[in-house]
Amino acid sequence: MTDTTTTAPPRAVLPLPAAAARYGTAVGAVATLASTFLAWTWTAEFPGDLTVTGYPGGLQVLTLTGALLTLLLALSALGIRGLRWLTPGGTTAPVLLLALGTFGTTGYTLGAISYRLGGVVNLEPGAWVAGIASLLTVLCALGIPADQDDETTATGAWARLRSSLRAPAARPATISLPSWAEILLIAVAFGLALYVFTYGIDTEYVELFTGYLILVVLGGIALTKTGLPSRLTALTAKHRTIALTAAFVAAAAFPFTQTNDTYTNVAANILVFATVALGLNVVVGLAGLLDLGYVAFLGVGAYAAALVSGSPDSTIGVHFPFWAAVLTGAAASLVFGIVIGAPTLRLRGDYLAIVTLGFGEIFRITMNNLDGDSGPDVTNGPNGIPNIPDLKIFGFDLGETHTVLGVDLGRFANYYLLMLVFTIIVVTVFRRAGTSRIGRAWVAIREDETAAQAMGINTFRLKLLAFALGASLAGMAGTVQAHVQYSVTPDQYKFVENAPPNSAFLLAAVILGGMGTVSGPLVGAALLYLIPAKLQFIGEYQLLLFGVALVLLMRFRPEGLIADRRKQLEFHENDQLDVPEQRTPTEPAVTKAGA
Structure with missing residues (x-):
């Protein structure tokens, strides 16, 4: 007898001929792209001026970008020579996700035009062409067979959609590039990342940022399905130092792309938030200590710097130079970290979380009470310490505008670059600590404290070290925050508030980005700060949406947006080589001929 394996062909969501679906997707993308050169509305009252024929503007640019990327990936899936490198992993999932992103952005634009101008009668024929063409692209993409079968017996539309959104791992590269070409690719990748971030932060109205968000989210997921990020990760791992240098050069170039300080202020605050989140990552991500009052250490550093800043409202009345204020x-935060950590770090889990939450609230209430009435006059109570002067570093006044390389850098640009230096320091400390003997001991404590203690690790001393290090990093960032915002008040350091940074948002940034990674908290902090700053209309619903987003994240990607290999294996056990795939008892694996 001969064994023959029966394998069902991959399924599509819609029963369309595979070739027709692939070509239809490409044609729909071309039609969508062409529609962006037509007028979408008759009046310029809608922001972005979508009345011009022959020149895309505003949200049309996003639709054009999505359609162009969809077309390129569709042609790559068709095997067009010169484009196959775009999809070393999946082909169906990226095309479908980008088609959905383009349709979502286009549909949102048409809906926004109708809502703002008072009905669909305000849509020009070009808008209808865009809507129909982008919908056609999605329908055809749903007819493309999945990259791989999901090996389940479910036959519903939802099961077929989930199968279509799966993608295989990227194929190994068949061509070895010279080192200079690999370095060039790394530089181009970070340059594109800078452009995408700059475009998003420079959006001038809510509709444009919302469309940008839709396209970037679905486009980013599509990009991961292509397998290109995994190849880029391999290149950055091979040229780690060059990759880090390129990342910080791209970040340093951001102020030079701005014409005023409006959005540089947002970027400077993002860096403060991200740096503090990275410090919390030492405590939570490496050592596994759940700290719900971490924002208090940021406040300690900010208040300490404000008291010695030379502010006329400071009760101490001294003026330290920059380096002394930072130290x-x-x-101060280091001392508070040790004082709070020494008696509490013998606790574990929820008990430690409750104690740290209490410390955060005690700090805020104490700062409120040190007003001369309820206690000594140290912090001016709820009024805080205002009128903090700008920093001067070697005679360089950060509060003044300076011309560098022909570009005028304002106050917030100066503080952005200073905060970037602090971020580099924190990243360096985190990387060195994470790969050191102490870092490995922290990971052992995080995974199983009892087992680590049994192996001879002094768990209390190492937990206290993590707590103190995280506190000092937050305090260092707090010294810059105090000068950026001109003042410090107790209400800035609550456990939860609509606007970050606060303890809840800091912890969420670490979880959202990916615990234990360097880039994860940076990405998480940027998202959690930028989205509320841009979408201010969601202010009263922000915490609700924030909770919903966390629930969805825990359901679909509990390891975070950027996860290390350990977390991926922990949350997705079937990806491990030593865990066999589970089959139902009735599922035949092999059919014997003649049986």
Whole structure:
């Protein structure tokens, strides 16, 4: 007898001929792209001026970008020579996700035009062409067979859609590039990342940022399905130092792309938030200590710097130079970290979380009470310490505008670059600590403290070290925050508030980005700060949406947006080589001929 394996062909969501679906997707993408050169409305009252024929503007640019990327991936899936490198992993999932992103952005634009101008009668024929063409692209993409079968017996539309959104791992590269070409690819990748971030932060109205968000989210997921990020990750791992240098050069170039300080202010605050989140990542991500009052250490550093800043409202009345103020803020937070950590770090889990939450609230209430009435006059109570002067570093006044390389850098651009230096320091500390003997001991404590203690690790001392290090990093960032915002008040350091940074948002940034990674908290902090800053209309619903987003994240990607290999294996056990795939008892694996 001969064994023959029966394998069902991959299924599509819609029963369309595979070739027709692939070509239909490409044709729909071309039609969508062409529609962006037509007028979508008759009046310029809608922002972005979508009345011009022959020149895309505003949200049309996003639709054009999505359609162009969809077309390129569709042609790559068809095997067009010169484009196959775009999809070393999946082909169906990226095309479908980009088609959905383009349709979502286009549909949102048409809906926004109708809502703002008072009905669909305000849509020009070009808008209808865009809507129909983008919908056609999605329908045809749903007819493309999945890259791989999901090996389940479910036959419903939802099961077929889930199968279509899966993608295989990227194929190994068949061509070895020279080192200079690999470095060039890394530089181009970070340059594109800078452009995408700059475009998003520079959006001038809510509709444009919302469309940008739709396309970037679905486009980003599509990009991961192509397998290109995994190849880029391999290149950055091979040229780690060059990759880090390129990342920070791209970040340093951001102020030079701005014409005013409006959005540089947002970027500077994002860096403050991200740096503090990275410090919390030492405590939570490496050592596994759930700290719900971490924002208090940021406040300690900010208050310490404000008291010695030379502010006329400071009760101490001293003016330290920059380096001394930074050391004062970091040292004050370090001391508080040790004082709070020493008696509490013998607790574990929820008990430690409750104690740290209490510390955060005690700090805020204490700062409120040190007003001369309820206690000594140290912090001016709820009024805080205003009128904090700008920093001067070697005679360089960060509060003044300076011309660098022909570009005028304002106050917030100066503080952005200073905060970037602090971010580099924190990233360096995190990387060195994470790969050191102490870092490995922290990971052992995080995974199983009892087992780590049985292996001879002094768990209390190492937990206290993590707590103190995280506190000092937050205090260092707090010294810059105090000068960026001109003042410090107790209400800035609550456990939860609509606007970050606060303890809840800091912890969420670490979880959202990916615990234990360097880039994860940076990405998470940027998203959690930028989205509320741009979508201010969701202010009263922000915490609700924030909770819903966390629930969805825990359901579909519990390891975070950027996860290390350990977390991926922990949350997706079937990806491990030593875990066999589970089959139902009735599922035949092999059919014997003649049986």
